[in-house]
Amino acid sequence: MQNVPSTRLQSKLKKxxxxxxxxxxDKGKSGKIIxxxxxxxxxxxxxxxxxxxxxxxxxxxxxxxxxxVIQKETSIAVSNVMLKDPKTGxxxxxxxxxxxxxxxxxxxKASGTVIDTVKKSSSDNKKSAAKAPKAKAQNEPKTSKSKSK
Incomplete structure (x- = not known):
């Protein structure tokens, strides 16, 4: 049985x-993420x-x-790879x-070089719209609760 982590982590690496x-x-080898x-x-x-x-x-x-006989790639843990710095290599x-x-x-992080821009997904836009506070109606009468005996 393969060791499967219980939680999903958001990877900062992409295809x-x-x-x-x-x-x-394969320590030291480099390649492109498929x-x-x-x-x-x-x-x-x-x-x-x-x-x-x-x-x-x-x-x-x-x-x-x-x-x-064919050769093919198998998966490798995200923790075992690091991004190649575009400036220093x-x-x-x-x-x-x-x-x-x-x-x-x-x-x-090492050189401060910009790798690429992050595109906003449609789900991000929905989340931000849901978090926006709803405006209260200005014509609503103010009510005060008073205790009567």
Whole structure:
């Protein structure tokens, strides 16, 4: 049984990022993220953690591929990779910063280099609209409760 974390963490890495493996048998290798698996906090990195898979003739026919041995990437824990700093080429942590124009950007912590801008999703807009306070009607009469004996 595979060790699955009980909570999902929001990853600061996303598809297409250039990352460096910081621990494990492929330590020091770098590659581009093919996909991010948020349910298990894992990523698929191009050319990293390659395994050989034996493809039988029956399965190959079903997939319309050649039978034989193929190499494919397997997932690696998000904690074992770090973003490659675009300026220095070294591993760096990722942070967020709000620019003067109000846009949110991802930043390399080591050099302060802007990686890219964060796009607002439609769910973020719905959340902000729900949090907005409702305006009270100005024509509402004020009522005071008085105790009568």
């Amino acid at each position: 297409g990022d250039e990352v460096i493996v910081i621990s494990g048998k 996909s991010v698996i948020t349910a298990t906090n894992r990523v698929l990195v191009e050319g990293v953690k390659l395994v050989k898979k034996h493809l039988s003739a029956q399965k190959a026919m079903a997939r319309q591929q050649q039978p034989g 070294k591993p760096t942590r990722v942070g967020y910063r709000v620019e003067a124009d109000g846009s949110k950007v991802r930043v390399a």
